[in-house]
Amino acid sequence: xxxxxxxxxxxxxxxxxxxxxxxxxxxxxxxxxxxxxxxxxxxxxxxxxxxxxxxxxxxxxxxxxxxxxxxxxxxxxxxxxxxxxxxxxxxxxxxxxxxxxxxxxxxxxxxxxxxxxxxxxxxxxxxxxxxxxxxx
Amino acid sequence: xxxxxxxxxxxxxxxxxxxxxxxxxxxxxxxxxxxxxxxxxxxxxxxxxxxxxxxxxxxxxxxxxxxxxxxxxxxxxxxxxxxxxxxxxxxxxxxxxxxxxxxxxxxxxxxxxxxxxxxxxxxxxxxxx
Amino acid sequence: xxxxxxxxxxxxxxxxxxxxxxxxxxxxxxxxxxxxxxxxxxxxxxxxxxxxxxxxxxxxxxxxxxxxxxxxxxxxxxxxxxxxxxxxxxxxxxxxxxxxxxxxxxxxxxxxxxxxxxxxxxxxxxxxxxxxxxxxxxxxxxxxxxxxxxxxxxxxxxxxxxxxxxxxxxxxxxxxxxxxxxxxxxxxxxxxxxxxxxxxxxxxxxxxxxxxxxxxxxxxxxxxxxxxxxxxxxxxxxxxxxxxxxxxxxxxxxxxxxxxxxxxxxxxxxxxxxxxxxxxxxxxxxxxxxx
Numbered sequence: 115x116x117x118x119x120x121x122x123x124x125x126x127x128x129x130x131x132x133x134x135x136x137x138x139x140x141x142x143x144x145x146x147x148x149x150x151x152x153x154x155x156x157x158x159x160x161x162x163x164x165x166x167x168x169x170x171x172x173x174x175x176x177x178x179x180x181x182x183x184x185x186x187x188x189x190x191x192x193x194x195x196x197x198x199x200x201x202x203x204x205x206x207x208x209x210x211x212x213x214x215x216x217x218x219x220x221x222x223x224x225x226x227x228x229x230x231x232x233x234x235x236x237x238x239x240x241x242x243x244x245x246x247x248x249x250x
Numbered sequence: 251x252x253x254x255x256x257x258x259x260x261x262x263x264x265x266x267x268x269x270x271x272x273x274x275x276x277x278x279x280x281x282x283x284x285x286x287x288x289x290x291x292x293x294x295x296x297x298x299x300x301x302x303x304x305x306x307x308x309x310x311x312x313x314x315x316x317x318x319x320x321x322x323x324x325x326x327x328x329x330x331x332x333x334x335x336x337x338x339x340x341x342x343x344x345x346x347x348x349x350x351x352x353x354x355x356x357x358x359x360x361x362x363x364x365x366x367x368x369x370x371x372x373x374x375x376x377x378x379x
Numbered sequence: 380x381x382x383x384x385x386x387x388x389x390x391x392x393x394x395x396x397x398x399x400x401x402x403x404x405x406x407x408x409x410x411x412x413x414x415x416x417x418x419x420x421x422x423x424x425x426x427x428x429x430x431x432x433x434x435x436x437x438x439x440x441x442x443x444x445x446x447x448x449x450x451x452x453x454x455x456x457x458x459x460x461x462x463x464x465x466x467x468x469x470x471x472x473x474x475x476x477x478x479x480x481x482x483x484x485x486x487x488x489x490x491x492x493x494x495x496x497x498x499x500x501x502x503x504x505x506x507x508x509x510x511x512x513x514x515x516x517x518x519x520x521x522x523x524x525x526x527x528x529x530x531x532x533x534x535x536x537x538x539x540x541x542x543x544x545x546x547x548x549x550x551x552x553x554x555x556x557x558x559x560x561x562x563x564x565x566x567x568x569x570x571x572x573x574x575x576x577x578x579x580x581x582x583x584x585x586x587x588x589x590x591x592x593x594x595x596x597x598x599x600x601x602x603x604x605x606x607x608x609x610x611x612x613x614x615x616x617x618x619x620x621x622x623x624x625x626x627x628x629x630x631x632x633x634x635x636x637x638x639x640x641x642x643x644x645x646x647x648x649x650x651x652x653x654x655x656x657x658x659x660x661x662x663x664x665x666x667x668x669x670x
Contacts, residue, residue: 134260137292167281168263170288171346194610198570199281201608202563205601206282207289207350208336216610218577223610278567311521377532 298324462522
C-alpha cells in the first residue's frame with residue numbers, strides 16, 4: 115500500500131502531497147500524521163498541496179480533521195500552496211476550511227507557524243536543532 | 251466507464267480531465283467539473299457499491315460542453331429535496347456532496363427511485379456558463 | 380410535383396447557376412470588397428448541386444431531414460462566415476432569396492404552357508426556399524452572437540486589472556456590476572496574480588460598484604474566502620455610505636471581513652499588517668516610504 119511520506123523538520127512536520135489522493139490514501143495520511151504528531155511532539159504541521167489539482171469535500175474534510183486533531187494535541191496546521199482553481203472550487207462547493215491556517219508557500223507557512231508559536235508561547239528555542247528526516 | 255472500487259476514481263478523474271482539455275475548457279472550469287464528478291462518484295461508491303459513468307461531449311449554441319451521467323443500482327434516495335440541502339447526510343460526511351456538486355456545474359439533474367437506483371446527470375460548458 | 384422541381388433542378392443546373400450569379404452580381408449591394416466573385420461562384424455551385432441532390436432524394440417538406448444535411452450545412456457555413464465577415468442581414472438573406480428568383484425563372488421558361496404544373500412547383504419551391512432562408516437567419520444570428528460573446532469575454536478580461544501597489548500588496552479596483560461570471564474572472568485574475576507575485580494582502584476596492592445587493596455581497600464573500608484559502612488576506616475598501624446602509628438593511632454579515640471606507644485607509648492597514656511604516660521626511664521632500 116502506498117503512503118505519503120512525512121518529513122520532520124525541527125519542531126514541524128512537513129507533508130508534500132504529490133499524487134492524486136484516493137480516499138483510502140487520504141485516510142491513511144490522516145492517521146499517520148496524527149501518530150507522528152503524538153510520537154514526535156511536533157508543534158506544527160505543514161501540508162503542501164501545491165501539486166494537488168482536485169480537492170473535493172472528502173479531501174477537505176480530511177484536512178479539517180487533521181487541523182482539529184492536531185490542535186487538540188497542541189500543534190497548529192498550515193495548508194500551503196493551494197492552486198487558484200482549487201480555491202475557487204472549494205469556495206463554490208461551500209467549503210472554507212474554517213480552522214485551517216493557510217499560506218502561499220512552504221516558506222511563508224513556516225514563518226506563520228513560527229509566529230504562532232512565538233505568540234502563544236513564551237519564546238523558547240526548541241531543543242532539537244538538527245533536522246532528521248524520518249519517513250514512514 | 252465502470253466504477254466499482256475506490257482505485258477507479260483516479261483514472262476516472264483523468265478521463266474527465268482529458269476530455270475537458272480536448273474541448274479547451276479552462277483550468278478553473280475543469281477543476282470544478284472534476285470536483286463535482288468526484289463527489290458524485292464517491293456517493294455512488296459509498297451508497298450503491300459502484301455504478302456506471304457515461305462521458306460525452308456535447309454542444310449547444312456553438313459552445314462545447316461535457317455531459318456526465320452517473321447511474322447506479324443502489325438503494326436510491328428517499329427524499330431528493332432533503333438530500334440536496336446543505337449539511338444533510340445519512341452517512342458520516344459533511345453533506346456537501348450533492349448540493350456542492352450542483353453549485354459547481356452548469357446543469358444538474360437527479361432522478362432516484364427507492365430500491366432501484368439513482369441517476370445523476372451533470373453538464374458543464376466550456377466557458378462555464 | 381416534387382419531381383418537376385427535381386427534374387428542372389437537375390437538368391438546368393448550369394443555367395440556374397448562371398442566372399443566379401447574374402442576379403447576385405448585378406445586385407448593387409454585392410459586397411465584392413468582402414468576397415471575391417470566384418469564391419461566390421464556388422459557394423453557389425456547391426449549394427445548388429447539394430440542393431438538387433436533396434430535392435431529388437427527399438421531400439421538400441422538411442429541411443431538417445437527413446437528405447438536407449449537406450444543404451443546411453453548406454448554408455450554415457456560408458451564413459456564419461458572412462456574419463463574421465460583417466455582411467448585413469439583408470445581404471446574407473438576399474443570397475438565398477435570389478436563388479428563388481433564378482429557379483422560378485427557369486421553371487417558368489420550361490412550363491409556361493402548363494400553368495397548373497408551374498403553379499404547384501413554384502409553391503413547393505417557395506416553401507423550400509423559405510425554410511432554407513430560416514436556416515440562414517438562424518445561423519447568421521448565431522454567428523453574430525458568437526462575435527458578441529467573444530467581445531464580452533474581452534471586456535471582462537480588460538475590466539479587471541490587478542495592480543501591484545507594494546511588495547506583497549495587490550489592489551483590485553472593481554468597476555461596474557459584479558455578476559457571477561464577472562466574479563469568476565475577478566477571482567481567477569486575483570488568485571493567479573497572488574501566486575505570480577507571492578503577495579499576501581489583496582485590497583478589493585468597490586468604489587466603482589454601483590450597488591451591492593445580497594448577491595454581489597455573496598460574490599465578494601466568496602472572493603475573500605478563496606483568497607484566504609490561498610493563504611492571503613483580503614481587505615475590502617471603497618464602501619460608500621449608501622452601500623453600508625444597504626448591507627446592514629439586507630442583513631449581510633461582513634463582520635469577519637476586513638473593510639475600510641477608502642483605498643487609502645485600506646492601504647494603511649495593509650502597510651501595518653506587513654510592518655511597513657509610512658512617514659513624512661523632514662526636508663519636505665514629499666512622501667518617503669520605507670520598510
